[in-house]
Amino acid sequence: xxxxxxxxxxxxxxxxxxxxxxxxxxxxxxxxxxxxxxxxxxxxxxxxxxxxxxxxxxxxxxxxxxxxxxxxxxxxxxxxxxxxxxxxxxxxxxxxxxxxxxxxxxxxx
Numbered sequence: 801x802x803x804x805x806x807x808x809x810x811x812x813x814x815x816x817x818x819x820x821x822x823x824x825x826x827x828x829x830x831x832x833x834x835x836x837x838x839x840x841x842x843x844x845x846x847x848x849x850x851x852x853x854x855x856x857x858x859x860x861x862x863x864x865x866x867x868x869x870x871x872x873x874x875x876x877x878x879x880x881x882x883x884x885x886x887x888x889x890x891x892x893x894x895x896x897x898x899x900x901x902x903x904x905x906x907x908x909x
Contacts, residue, residue: 876884
């Protein structure tokens, strides 16, 4: 004979769900407090180190940090761009002359 399955009361399930969510929130809040405590400790240690090394080193470190974050881009002058463009145009024209349809990519010596 089949055994009867106990039916769960929807109110009980909601209570257990709320209890579980409460525990999860409590754990998250504890983690937040611990993280803030660690952050405050690290911030105070950084401040102490800054005092020891002086302002120049801090400024130099900031410059190095900024350089690492933003790679410098090369700026070409309009004349340089024109020279490059002219050379590439000439290069492709020469390539087209060498590789006409009848030769199928073979080079002439």
